[in-house]
Amino acid sequence: MNFKNILINQSENLATVIINRPKKLNALNKDTIQELFEAFKALEEDETVRVIILTGSGEKAFVAGADISEFADFSVEEGTTLAKKGQEILFDFIENLSKPVIAAVNGFALGGGLELAMSCHFRVASDNAKMGLPEVSLGVIPGYGGTQRLPQLVGKGKAMEMIMTAGMISAEDALNLGLVNHVTSQEELLPLTEKLALKIMRNSSVAISAAIRAINAGFEDGVNGFDIEINEFGECFGTEDFKEGTSAFLNKRKPNF
DSSP states (O other): OOOOSSSEEEEETEEEEEEGGGGTTTBOOOHHHHHHHHHHHHHHHHHOOOEEEESSSSTTTTEEOGGGGGEEEHOOOOOOOOHHHEEEEEEEEHOOOOOOOEEEEEEETTTHHHHHHSSSSSEEETOOOOEEOOOGTOOOOOOOHHHHHHHHHHHHHHEEEEEEEHTEHHHHHHHTTTOOOOEOOOTHHHHHHHHHHHHHHTTTTTHHHHHHHHHHHTTTTTTHHHHHHHHHHHTTTTTTTHHHHHHHHTTTSOOOO
């Protein structure tokens, strides 16, 4: 795959997607969103890939926001379409991917950048990272799922404060709030994220996909997450991974998924 704005590094079962617009602090524009969709779609279909890491190039930014120059003159209809299409092809798409996606947040994750990180299944940050949703300072609100995912992660009150003040929080604050799972140095960010990916890859990818669906179901309106869990749990009993996992446990050996 040849892309203008992103890079993909693949090592055995691990793929790393790098947003590569360092001069623009990796800001999201229409082309980058489309390329990310195409990359994640291809990696979802690639049976050799079991875990995906998403990060930004350089040391300053994961994604410093959206490319405001692209939509500064948009009408109501164009703005609505921008948010709807972006959510469908990228942010919701990543959240519902059957393979784990870990955001390695290296530096600024602002606006659409934080929304992108929040769409990943969990996040690891470098200690210089700064996160926030500054959209109200531009007379608009987060449009790529930020008003929904941020309260899920940090609670309604803190999300209200972060969005209303348009302020940034530090990596340590993000860790304390549960917005990120781990904080480490810039040098150790990718090694730590890769270590977590390797831990995930020791387990059943079939079961992990089922867990993603069950967890996400609990946050969907009109969906009973407990019912989805019951169904996904039952379906696992018909898989080769269940047979291998239980056989390995009973025979006191490591499973070969």
